[in-house]
Amino acid sequence: MSLPSCVILNYTPKQELFNRIHKFQKLLIKNCINGALIVQKADLFYFSGTCQNAHLFIPDEGEPLLMVKKSFERAQAESSINNIIPVQSLEEIPKNIFSQFKRLDKIGIEMDVLPANIYIKYKSAFQPSELVDVSMLIREIRSIKSTYELDKLKKAANLNFAMFSKVSSILKEGIREIDLAAQLEAVYRVGGHQGAIRMRAFNQEVYYGHILSGWNSAYPSFFGGPTGGTGVSPAYPQSAGFKTINKNEPIKVDYVGVCDGYMVDQARIFCIGNLPEKLIKAHEIAIKIKNHIIKETRPGMNGKDLYNMAYNIAVDSGNKDYFMGYTEDKINFIAHGIGVELDELPLITQSTDVTLKPGMVFAVEPSFIFPNEGAVGVEDTMVLTATGFEQITYFDDPITYS
Amino acid sequence: MSLPSCVILNYTPKQELFNRIHKFQKLLIKNCINGALIVQKADLFYFSGTCQNAHLFIPDEGEPLLMVKKSFERAQAESSINNIIPVQSLEEIPKNIFSQFKRLDKIGIEMDVLPANIYIKYKSAFQPSELVDVSMLIREIRSIKSTYELDKLKKAANLNFAMFSKVSSILKEGIREIDLAAQLEAVYRVGGHQGAIRMRAFNQEVYYGHILSGWNSAYPSFFGGPTGGTGVSPAYPQSAGFKTINKNEPIKVDYVGVCDGYMVDQARIFCIGNLPEKLIKAHEIAIKIKNHIIKETRPGMNGKDLYNMAYNIAVDSGNKDYFMGYTEDKINFIAHGIGVELDELPLITQSTDVTLKPGMVFAVEPSFIFPNEGAVGVEDTMVLTATGFEQITYFDDPITYS
Numbered sequence: 001m002s003l004p005s006c007v008i009l010n011y012t013p014k015q016e017l018f019n020r021i022h023k024f025q026k027l028l029i030k031n032c033i034n035g036a037l038i039v040q041k042a043d044l045f046y047f048s049g050t051c052q053n054a055h056l057f058i059p060d061e062g063e064p065l066l067m068v069k070k071s072f073e074r075a076q077a078e079s080s081i082n083n084i085i086p087v088q089s090l091e092e093i094p095k096n097i098f099s100q101f102k103r104l105d106k107i108g109i110e111m112d113v114l115p116a117n118i119y120i121k122y123k124s125a126f127q128p129s130e131l132v133d134v135s136m137l138i139r140e141i142r143s144i145k146s147t148y149e150l151d152k153l154k155k156a157a158n159l160n161f162a163m164f165s166k167v168s169s170i171l172k173e174g175i176r177e178i179d180l181a182a183q184l185e186a187v188y189r190v191g192g193h194q195g196a197i198r199m200r201a202f203n204q205e206v207y208y209g210h211i212l213s214g215w216n217s218a219y220p221s222f223f224g225g226p227t228g229g230t231g232v233s234p235a236y237p238q239s240a241g242f243k244t245i246n247k248n249e250p251i252k253v254d255y256v257g258v259c260d261g262y263m264v265d266q267a268r269i270f271c272i273g274n275l276p277e278k279l280i281k282a283h284e285i286a287i288k289i290k291n292h293i294i295k296e297t298r299p300g301m302n303g304k305d306l307y308n309m310a311y312n313i314a315v316d317s318g319n320k321d322y323f324m325g326y327t328e329d330k331i332n333f334i335a336h337g338i339g340v341e342l343d344e345l346p347l348i349t350q351s352t353d354v355t356l357k358p359g360m361v362f363a364v365e366p367s368f369i370f371p372n373e374g375a376v377g378v379e380d381t382m383v384l385t386a387t388g389f390e391q392i393t394y395f396d397d398p399i400t401y402s
Numbered sequence: 403m404s405l406p407s408c409v410i411l412n413y414t415p416k417q418e419l420f421n422r423i424h425k426f427q428k429l430l431i432k433n434c435i436n437g438a439l440i441v442q443k444a445d446l447f448y449f450s451g452t453c454q455n456a457h458l459f460i461p462d463e464g465e466p467l468l469m470v471k472k473s474f475e476r477a478q479a480e481s482s483i484n485n486i487i488p489v490q491s492l493e494e495i496p497k498n499i500f501s502q503f504k505r506l507d508k509i510g511i512e513m514d515v516l517p518a519n520i521y522i523k524y525k526s527a528f529q530p531s532e533l534v535d536v537s538m539l540i541r542e543i544r545s546i547k548s549t550y551e552l553d554k555l556k557k558a559a560n561l562n563f564a565m566f567s568k569v570s571s572i573l574k575e576g577i578r579e580i581d582l583a584a585q586l587e588a589v590y591r592v593g594g595h596q597g598a599i600r601m602r603a604f605n606q607e608v609y610y611g612h613i614l615s616g617w618n619s620a621y622p623s624f625f626g627g628p629t630g631g632t633g634v635s636p637a638y639p640q641s642a643g644f645k646t647i648n649k650n651e652p653i654k655v656d657y658v659g660v661c662d663g664y665m666v667d668q669a670r671i672f673c674i675g676n677l678p679e680k681l682i683k684a685h686e687i688a689i690k691i692k693n694h695i696i697k698e699t700r701p702g703m704n705g706k707d708l709y710n711m712a713y714n715i716a717v718d719s720g721n722k723d724y725f726m727g728y729t730e731d732k733i734n735f736i737a738h739g740i741g742v743e744l745d746e747l748p749l750i751t752q753s754t755d756v757t758l759k760p761g762m763v764f765a766v767e768p769s770f771i772f773p774n775e776g777a778v779g780v781e782d783t784m785v786l787t788a789t790g791f792e793q794i795t796y797f798d799d800p801i802t803y804s
Contacts, residue, residue, distance in 0.1 A: 001620060001773040007645070009636055041605055051639050053605070053624035071622040071630065071731050078636040086730070109518075115604050116513040116521035117535065133519065182591035189584035194638035195609035202517050203443055203455070207597035218403060220473040222455035228473065234411055234480040235663025235742065236596035237453050243409070261637025328488070329473050340637065371403040 003077065010260050012049035014080035016148045020047055020141065021058055027137045028060040028108065035059040035101060036108030036134045037093070037122075042198050042340045043110060043138055045261055050078035055087075057097050067096055094125040108134030113200060139200075143337050143345040144359035150383055150392070152262035153339075153361065157381065157393045159191045160257035160266050164395045167270050171402045173247055177240035178232065181211045184255065197256050197263065200341045209256045209265070211240040214249035217375035220329035224343070226367050227252065227375050228329075247273035250283075250374040250399075254365075257393075261340045265363035266393040267379035270400045275376075280399070282368040283376035285317040287397055289366035290378055293335075294389045303352030310334040310366055311350065322368040335364040338381055360384045361392070405479065412662050414451035416482035418550045422449055422543065423460055429539045430462040430510065437461040437503060438510030438536045439495070439524075444600050444742045445512060445540055447663055452480035457489075459499050469498055496527045510536030515602060541602075545739050545747040546761035552785055552794070554664035555741075555763065559783065559795045561593045562659035562668050566797045569672050573804045575649055579642035580634065583613045586657065599658050599665065602743045611658045611667070613642040616651035619777035622731035626745070628769050629654065629777050630731075649675035652685075652776040652801075656767075659795075663742045667765035668795040669781035672802045677778075682801070684770035685778035687719040689799055691736075691768035692780055696791045705754030712736040712768055713752065724770040737766040740783055762786045763794070 003009075024047070028036060038044055038056040047064070048056045052075040054068040065083045068075040072086040087093065098104065107126055111119065111133035123131055145153070163184050170183050185208060189195065197206050204224055210217075212229040221228025221238040230241035245251055254267035269283060289310045297306055311334070314323035324331050333352075337344030338361055346354045348362065360383070367377025378397060382389045405411075426449070430438060440446055440458040449466070450458045454477040456470040467485045470477040474488040485502075489495065500506065509528055513521065513535035525533055547555070565586050572585050587610060591597065599608050606626055612619075614631040623630025623640045632643035647653055656669035671685060691712045699708055713736070716725035726733050735754075739746030740763055748756045750764065762785070769779025782795045 001617070001622075003621070003632070004617060007632060007643075009632060011636060039605065041607070045637055050636060051624060070624055073731075074622060074624075074630075074639070078639070111518040111522075114518045116511075116516045116518050117537075118604060119518035119521070120513075135519075178594065179592055182588040185591065185597075186584040186588045189587065190581055192580065192634045192644070194634050195587075196607060196638060202520060203441065205443070205598060215403070215406060219405070220403075220476060222453060222472055222476075228476075230405070230409060230411060232594045232596050233662045234413060234452060235447055235660075236598060237476070237480070241409075242594070258637075260635045329475075 011078055011080070013148065016146060017047065017049055017080055019146065021064060023141050024058060024137070025060055027141065031137065033060065033106045033108045033132060033134065034104045038110065040110050040113045042200065046142055046340055048079045048081050050075045052078065055093050057101070059101050065096065065100055067093055090121065091125070104129045106130050106132050108132055108137070110135045110138065139345045142339055144357060145339060145361050145383065149262060149339065152260050153264055153381065153392050155259035156257040156262050156264040159188065159193060159259060160255070160264055160393055161395055162191055163187045163255060163257065164253065164268055167253055168400055168402045171245065171251065171270060171272055173272055174244050177211050177213055177216065177243050177245060180245065181240040184211070184253070188257065194258050198341045199343050201343050204343065206342065207236070207239060210238065210252065210254045212375065213243060213245045213251045214374045215372050216241060216243045217250060217252045218369050218371050218373060220325070224331065226324050226331050226365065226369060227254065245272070248275065250275060250279055250376050252375050254379060256342060263338055263340070263342055264381040264393050265338055265342065265379060266381060266395070267365060267377065268395055268400065269376050270402065272402045275399060276373070279370070279373065279376050282319050282322065283399060285313065285319060286366040286368060286377035289313045290364060290380065293364055294382065294391065297356065297384065297389050299356055299358045299384055299386060301356050303346050303348045303354040303356060304350055306356065307334050307348050307350050307352065319368050322370050324367060325369050326371055334366060335362040337361065338363045356384055358384055358386050413480055413482070415550065418548060419449065419451055419482055421548065423466060425543050426460060426539070427462055429543065433539065435462065435508045435510045435534060435536065436506045440512065442512050442515045444602065448544060448742055450481045450483050452477045454480065457495050459503070461503050467498065467502055469495055492523065493527070506531045508532050508534050510534055510539070512537045512540065541747045544741055546759060547741060547763050547785065551664060551741065554662050555666055555783065555794050557661035558659040558664050558666040561590065561595060561661060562657070562666055562795055563797055564593055565589045565657060565659065566655065566670055569655055570802055570804050573647065573653065573672060573674055575674055576646050579613055579615055579618065579645050579647060582647065583642040586613070586655070590659065596660050600743045601745050603745050606745065608744065609638070609641060612640065612654065612656045614777065615645060615647045615653045616776045617774050618643060618645045619652060619654045620771050620773050620775060622727065626733065628726050628733050628767065628771060629656065647674070650677065652677060652681055652778050654777050656781060658744060665740055665744055666783040666795050667740055667744065667781055668783060668797070669767060669779065670797055670802065671778050672804065674804045677801060678775070681772070681775065681778050684721050684724065685801060687715065687721060688768040688770060688779035691715045692766055692782065695766055696784065696793065699758065699786065699791050701758055701760045701786055701788060703758050705748055705750045705756040705758060706752055708758065709736050709750050709752050709754065721770050724772050726769060727771050728773055736768060737764040739763060740765045758786055760786055760788050
């Protein structure tokens, strides 16, 4: 069945898709790879515009082929790839590729996300072609955002502003973290938030982000970010739990807004009453770090320079031991790429050897975490332009007191 | 930092964990596998009680070893495994295993979920041991639920009852699907729902389930279930969208409740006004199928008998073409296992050759889907006991009219 004409969904424009595909084809040629098979949802959406059950084959030159298992009709509506065909089984994928494309010595696949069993099946089905990993090539292309993508990120930032604007009116002493989360998530959903946050790394996951208060904002977890939190059970051990929110403790809202698949990551500190002087000072240092990063970062710099800029301010402030966590649960980065996945490239650590380029989008998140007392800090999503960082997310920076 | 004493989280009891481990060890011995490395979150939670960043090695006999990267302190609190050690890097995993366990010719890993790149690293790091897939052994054990697990499922069913009880009071003509979703999700969250729904299959995902009305409940998607829906964008193309809910059309709420990681899957039809006679009749057939399945299913039967029971009633009713979807977007099952993942074993299709056993838990979901008109049907989570099916989820069956 086709969609009623009243329904307006935002499809990725054809020119946008083909720009991405051409960039990828150049990289394939440079790396002597004859084509790549794309299947993981975020990559598939990026290159084809659809998230249906489908395989996209991108040859090193010419038109790609989209093979759809379910829903074929819907993939046709969503994707502006010219060559779309239905398939019933996995066996048809290599058959179709070999019949439409020649000279396939090396085929790229997404080895960082493809399960081992599927990889082994492909290896046998694509013989005599050699399968090579193109996940880093894909992630490299995706790290530079287009004007179209920046527009989506700005819309996601507007949704985040709407959400943050509600926090103060919901907060009251004795409310539980999970109750605050429930109401803010409802604001997101009414604003068209898809709910799910996509992450690429194996075994990483997050539900919107972290809403945490006091000691719970300093309670560590498996999660790759600076905070953890109890969560509601050991089965999902992060973010908001049943802790009641008290006066005079930091309340960290670190949530991810989404528009048409594009994500922004943003955090602010709220408080009912007043914070201890130590936390206020650390929070000011975090803001100073953010502002310094915005002022000093330029394309051409190395990622580790960005990290060191932040780290040096943390050291000078005397709060080094609490910067991005404490003891063995400290994390090693100050910023991460973000787009259709929360954990995009580049990750900015002390050893990141990557040249910063215009179009890269980062969530920059300086924070200090004090055991038993809580987390302070700020996070914003920003784009590197030819002249420096430009903030995409927005909301008043200082601690918001209720 | 340790948790304040006021915080009560439900940890999996030691006896429960060790019963599971012993069952698995028996299967390892039976299959001549000397031990297994467990890392995927759902499996790790099932066998160790923790979802921290950790690797669990289960030898074919004796005590397992839990190696934790982050958070070590928290894994110690959450897991009652006796032997827990901290590790800093992936390289330490084989080193620790080889030093603590001998005679490791064959090591089992989760090849259905482990990414290809990690698999290749393991293959080299565990030489000369042979790596074999134990994912089906794990899933087989997990398909039989203990009394402890059934208790968690019953609590999740209570949460679902609370959610379904709210639907009628929220529904009004002109409300959008996404608005209804926002309010019901808030009910869940306040009740302690973790939010995220775990699925095992590669590229499968769902956000709580599907809230759909009229034509949108018949709009197909990639998703492995009978319904799809537009979603809010092609980036997340399923479930509630911006469609307004009208009078005299079916409103399907098919949502997944969770308690301590354990999920129940349940669906009911609501309506403002009246439904067309055709849909009412099809809905009655779906209820008839469910009741027949409950009445007739016994341990020892084959999965395909269960499927055929349902299919034959659908055929007799004259609605075969709309049973579990239509045309090429039909799905091939009538029920699926459920527990700490939404897509557990067994899946009940026409070709499922599996003997039904006491303790198996299924979401049974007979439905009929008519293009442009919508979906009707019912879904409940139930456990097979020695004498037959017992329903876990509950809520009045007939269409609920507002």
